[in-house]
Amino acid sequence: MYSNQDFLSELLVEGGYITAEDLEAARGSLGSGQEVVDHLLSEGRVQEDQIAQAIADNAGTEFADLEHMPIMPDVFEAVPGDVAARFHAVPIADDGTYMTVAVADALNFEVLDSLPHVLNREVTIVSATPSAIAKALKDNYGVEEVEESQVESFKVIGSEGEEEAGGDDAPIIKMVSNMLMDAFKMRASDIHIEPLETSLRVRFRVDGKLVEVDNHPKRLIPAIVARIKVMSGTMSIAEKRLPQDGRIQMRIGGKEVDLRVSTVPSNHGESVVMRILDKTALMLGLPELGFFTDDQETFKQLIALPDGIILVTGPTGSGKTTTLYACLNYINKPDRKIITVEDPVEYQLSGINQVMVKSDIGMTFAAALRAMLRQAPNIIMVGEIRDAETANIAINASLTGHLVFSTLHTNDAPGSVARLADIGVQRFLIASAVRAIMAQRLLRGLCKNCKAPVELTESEMRMLHIDASQASQSDIMGPVGCEKCRDLGYKGRLGIFEIFKIDDEVRHAINENLSTPQLRKRAREMGMRTLREDGIRKILAGLTSAEEVIAVTMSDAD
Numbered sequence: 001m002y003s004n005q006d007f008l009s010e011l012l013v014e015g016g017y018i019t020a021e022d023l024e025a026a027r028g029s030l031g032s033g034q035e036v037v038d039h040l041l042s043e044g045r046v047q048e049d050q051i052a053q054a055i056a057d058n059a060g061t062e063f064a065d066l067e068h069m070p071i072m073p074d075v076f077e078a079v080p081g082d083v084a085a086r087f088h089a090v091p092i093a094d095d096g097t098y099m100t101v102a103v104a105d106a107l108n109f110e111v112l113d114s115l116p117h118v119l120n121r122e123v124t125i126v127s128a129t130p131s132a133i134a135k136a137l138k139d140n141y142g143v144e145e146v147e148e149s150q151v152e153s154f155k156v157i158g159s160e161g162e163e164e165a166g167g168d169d170a171p172i173i174k175m176v177s178n179m180l181m182d183a184f185k186m187r188a189s190d191i192h193i194e195p196l197e198t199s200l201r202v203r204f205r206v207d208g209k210l211v212e213v214d215n216h217p218k219r220l221i222p223a224i225v226a227r228i229k230v231m232s233g234t235m236s237i238a239e240k241r242l243p244q245d246g247r248i249q250m251r252i253g254g255k256e257v258d259l260r261v262s263t264v265p266s267n268h269g270e271s272v273v274m275r276i277l278d279k280t281a282l283m284l285g286l287p288e289l290g291f292f293t294d295d296q297e298t299f300k301q302l303i304a305l306p307d308g309i310i311l312v313t314g315p316t317g318s319g320k321t322t323t324l325y326a327c328l329n330y331i332n333k334p335d336r337k338i339i340t341v342e343d344p345v346e347y348q349l350s351g352i353n354q355v356m357v358k359s360d361i362g363m364t365f366a367a368a369l370r371a372m373l374r375q376a377p378n379i380i381m382v383g384e385i386r387d388a389e390t391a392n393i394a395i396n397a398s399l400t401g402h403l404v405f406s407t408l409h410t411n412d413a414p415g416s417v418a419r420l421a422d423i424g425v426q427r428f429l430i431a432s433a434v435r436a437i438m439a440q441r442l443l444r445g446l447c448k449n450c451k452a453p454v455e456l457t458e459s460e461m462r463m464l465h466i467d468a469s470q471a472s473q474s475d476i477m478g479p480v481g482c483e484k485c486r487d488l489g490y491k492g493r494l495g496i497f498e499i500f501k502i503d504d505e506v507r508h509a510i511n512e513n514l515s516t517p518q519l520r521k522r523a524r525e526m527g528m529r530t531l532r533e534d535g536i537r538k539i540l541a542g543l544t545s546a547e548e549v550i551a552v553t554m555s556d557a558d
Helices: 005-014 020-028 036-042 048-059 071-077 082-088 109-119 130-141 169-184 218-232 279-283 293-303 320-333 363-372 390-399 415-420 427-433 458-464 468-472 504-513 516-525 531-540 546-552
Strands: 089-094 098-104 120-128 154-160 160-166 188-195 198-206 209-215 244-252 255-266 269-278 307-312 338-342 354-357 377-382 403-408 434-446 489-503
Touching: 005 020, 005 036, 005 255, 020 036, 020 169, 036 048, 048 120, 071 130, 071 269, 082 089, 082 130, 089 130, 098 109, 098 130, 109 120, 109 244, 120 218, 120 390, 154 279, 169 188, 169 198, 169 209, 169 218, 169 244, 169 269, 188 218, 188 320, 198 218, 209 218, 218 244, 218 269, 255 307, 269 390, 269 468, 279 363, 293 320, 293 434, 293 489, 307 320, 307 390, 307 415, 320 338, 320 377, 320 403, 320 434, 338 363, 363 377, 377 390, 390 403, 390 427, 403 415, 415 427, 427 434, 434 531, 458 546, 489 531, 489 546, 504 516, 504 531, 531 546
Parallel strands: 098 120, 307 403, 307 434, 338 354, 338 377, 377 403
Antiparallel strands: 089 098, 154 160, 188 198, 188 269, 198 209, 244 255, 255 269, 434 489
């Protein structure tokens, strides 16, 4: 009756409709082929309207009581009876622009994604009980619920025209929908769909690690890729020889989610990567990034400066963009004008002017940055400094009273000075403009539900320079594994940071043309904590494991 019953059962517990004990008891008494929510319903432990309300709360929809809702008869003419029966959906209002449709399962992606295409209309979804939907279907269409195989094929409108999608395609639609739901439930950051010689492999990146979740027959590759392209609305189904990029916007679990889609032709078919951009990540504050109190206060002081450049450095996937967005959220006030130039604009930030780089028409980082300066901003964010032209414009902006945020790809904070010099920025300008450089990495955090005290090995203590007395006075924890973390022992990620403040002594060292090792030594003498040292603090606080810190900061070892 319902899709994603395991997810729905968890919603019922979270909403207080049933207890965790009720759920475990139901799972232990399931009959052959029976689903848990259907069983709870049949046993009377939960009511239809409670399930509908839980779905509505999670999906961000309204709950519609169809039995007591007056509906104009002409509304039903806008939706054919076979379509209404197939999707268990009933139209209840139509203002000429949006059609409001009540559905029995607002967690079913096939319904939510396909209805607007099938009806060729903008659709607003509300939740209703299955029995109310069934009664409305019978009273207004004179039809019972029908099997998918009895329904005529319909059209899905894509960017390249019309694509037939009938009963044969329904399993593909459901497969892709379930894939997206599973990725969201596992908190994956991206989905990799990879054609191999004899199969199609699906992997999710969870907390920075790739996990294989499925294998499908190779023959499904064209259908799955075509479905994803249709969902994007801008990608060509016919073009299979060239890379393509697209975007899918959808609502999952009550959250607005963007998926950045990339396809690349490979030896065995088109490879697809979908990066999941959860808009709730925009609400991260500085504490959620993983700062300890002292580093957080230092960073707050730096981003409150009236001018200068603040650089965030690290390799791809180290969380630089998330940190920059957290900074902008923190300093975004009505009396400040903030402009960003990004490639691409990953998230829409309220109250901030965002510009996307389009190199093919001449809108480069440098060109956009020049134009931005004529907009009289207080604060500028440049997605990445890649060349001398962009770097020099950013530096000039900082020297004329603007606060500039940007990123660089370097391994540590002091190494950014040499990187800027290598791309053509004069050292006296670096010394004058840069206020601070922060290197960062992401570590997997220990699962709070199952982590347990451990003792460090002699090898770990030697590599991390932790002595026995220090270890004995700390809450050192290790991974165990449980249902909540899928037996990994880790859940979520946190940052480790290396904050390099540029004061008068450092400026003098930069102008003296000190090498990166010499500059790093000087910075440490002045109190800079390295990435590994910050990681050690998080080991001692029981937030992550020694194994994780050693693996992520191997290049930072003494």
